[in-house]
Amino acid sequence: MDQKDFKIETLSEQFTKKFQVTLTLREPINHDSYLFRFDFKNPKERLGMQAIQHIKISGFNMKGDAVERAYTHVFEQDGYFQIPIKIYRPNVHPQFPNGGELTPWLEKLNLNSELTIKRCLGKLFYHNNQFIVRPKLNNTWSQFDTVLFICGGSGITPAYQLIQSICNNPNDNTKMVILYANKTEQDIWLQKELNQFQSKHKDQFTVHFTVDKFDENWKGLKGHVNFEMMASTFPKPTETTLGVLCGPKTMNKLVIQLYEQFGVKKDNIVKF
Numbered sequence: 001m002d003q004k005d006f007k008i009e010t011l012s013e014q015f016t017k018k019f020q021v022t023l024t025l026r027e028p029i030n031h032d033s034y035l036f037r038f039d040f041k042n043p044k045e046r047l048g049m050q051a052i053q054h055i056k057i058s059g060f061n062m063k064g065d066a067v068e069r070a071y072t073h074v075f076e077q078d079g080y081f082q083i084p085i086k087i088y089r090p091n092v093h094p095q096f097p098n099g100g101e102l103t104p105w106l107e108k109l110n111l112n113s114e115l116t117i118k119r120c121l122g123k124l125f126y127h128n129n130q131f132i133v134r135p136k137l138n139n140t141w142s143q144f145d146t147v148l149f150i151c152g153g154s155g156i157t158p159a160y161q162l163i164q165s166i167c168n169n170p171n172d173n174t175k176m177v178i179l180y181a182n183k184t185e186q187d188i189w190l191q192k193e194l195n196q197f198q199s200k201h202k203d204q205f206t207v208h209f210t211v212d213k214f215d216e217n218w219k220g221l222k223g224h225v226n227f228e229m230m231a232s233t234f235p236k237p238t239e240t241t242l243g244v245l246c247g248p249k250t251m252n253k254l255v256i257q258l259y260e261q262f263g264v265k266k267d268n269i270v271k272f
């Protein structure tokens with residue numbers, strides 16, 4: 001697709017059609033997360049979306065009510081795609097005795113079950129070195145020299161999709177720096193893959209991990225993301241700096257304030 005040909009309306013069918021996929025694999029990643037694999041009926045089919053778009057999975061809560069949630073695939077090949085999913089189990093967190101609505105159902109779903117998904121247009125559209133910020137409201141392509149990311153936990157997946165797309169596009173020299181926050185090192189998703197992107201694209205991509213709890217072997221950053229951490233890891237923002245974020249609600253609220261305080265233009269701050 002060429003930039004000039006892009007119109008949200010032309011993609012509307014892609015984003016309204018619901019279809020069935022089969023859960024074929026659920027491999028543990030750590031204590032509360034799995035890599036889910038979903039297969040299409042047609043072994044040649046793909047999600048075929050631009051970065052950064054997600055899907056919505058429909059399912060049920062424990063009461064049997066229909067629930068829909070957003071997920072971002074991190075890998076796809078002909079016939080299937082994979083998504084890491086964190087499970088919010090009941091009776092784990094004192095504030096949330098019932099756990100999450102959809103993910104406990106996903107954890108218990110039998111392999112080879114069919115489930116319904118649909119493709120969705122996210123808050124940022126990337127194609128060929130250019131972006132549309134908030135594509136539901138705006139049709140203007142912009143170019144950014146630098147993309148800053150602040151992600152927490154499972155919020156890495158949309159960022160990873162964009163990092164992958166930019167690093168794999170030889171015509172895109174956009175610089176990227178990510179601050180990725182987790183409770184412990186075991187909670188970090190895609191650590192190996194992010195480190196590999198950093199080694200392969202030294203001049204373009206830098207990743208910084210920060211964790212709340214650590215032992216004496218931990219070499220990364222420590223504690224919650226704050227202004228000082230941003231100042232020591234991010235380049236000074238300009239008009240063409242994009243600041244993206246994806247994490248838990250309370251973290252997102254703080255990160256938006258931090259980006260503004262750090263000098264990222266308000267219009268260039270995007271929450272996935």
Ligand SMILES: Cc1cc2nc3c(=O)[nH]c(=O)nc-3n(C[C@H](O)[C@H](O)[C@H](O)COP(=O)(O)OP(=O)(O)OC[C@H]3O[C@@H](n4cnc5c(N)ncnc54)[C@H](O)[C@@H]3O)c2cc1C
Nearest residue numbers: 070071072085086088089093096099100101102103154157
């Ligand atoms: C664009 C986008 C892409 C996303 N991509 C992914 C992805 O690739 N992978 C992924 O895992 N998620 C992703 N998410 C998050 C996902 O959409 C769901 O919000 C998440 O799976 C929780 O769904 P739920 O119905 O189980 O929980 P909900 O009922 O929605 O409740 C979730 C909230 O309840 C609280 N909570 C409930 N139980 C617990 C518990 N045991 N411990 C701690 N807190 C608890 C937390 O505040 C948590 O945020 C994405 C979200 C967006 C917006």
